[in-house]
Amino acid sequence: MGKTIIIGSDHGGFNLKQACIAALKDWGFDVRDMGPDCTDSCDYPIFAAKVAEAVKADHDLLGVLICGTGQGMSMTANRMGVRAALCTDEFTARMARGHNDARILCMGERVVGQGLALGILKAFLETGFEGDRHRRRIDLIDTVAE
Numbered sequence: 001m002g003k004t005i006i007i008g009s010d011h012g013g014f015n016l017k018q019a020c021i022a023a024l025k026d027w028g029f030d031v032r033d034m035g036p037d038c039t040d041s042c043d044y045p046i047f048a049a050k051v052a053e054a055v056k057a058d059h060d061l062l063g064v065l066i067c068g069t070g071q072g073m074s075m076t077a078n079r080m081g082v083r084a085a086l087c088t089d090e091f092t093a094r095m096a097r098g099h100n101d102a103r104i105l106c107m108g109e110r111v112v113g114q115g116l117a118l119g120i121l122k123a124f125l126e127t128g129f130e131g132d133r134h135r136r137r138i139d140l141i142d143t144v145a146e
């Protein structure tokens, strides 16, 4: 997995996005910030779409999307055909990568504190997809949805 992370939020996730960007840079990642650049009210699907499109276009990329709850970001990215996992704990973040090959981590700034959020982010990024039977199962997601 590459070392570039695509990140976006809405106004409800802006402050946590900035904290994640700082941590990611500290950890040696290149970060592409798709916005917004302030806490003015904005619409989460716009930023979810920017991140989902970038991640969908390059298999080496992972993304992070943050809104107030993480729900709207998750709904939008999944609808766009990118596996996005809404996580509120580190175990779920590890499983989302290891078993579900999630490509986008979604979090809610109004749900998780900054310390926990950074732990979730680290767990997500340091876990690789296990493949094998999990590959068959994620392929089945597309089959059953057709």
Ligand code: RB5
Pocket (backbone or CB within 6 Å): 010, 011, 012, 013, 044, 067, 068, 069, 070, 071, 072, 073
């Ligand atoms: C914005 O108030 C809020 O609805 C948004 O950040 C997010 O929680 C939506 O899912």
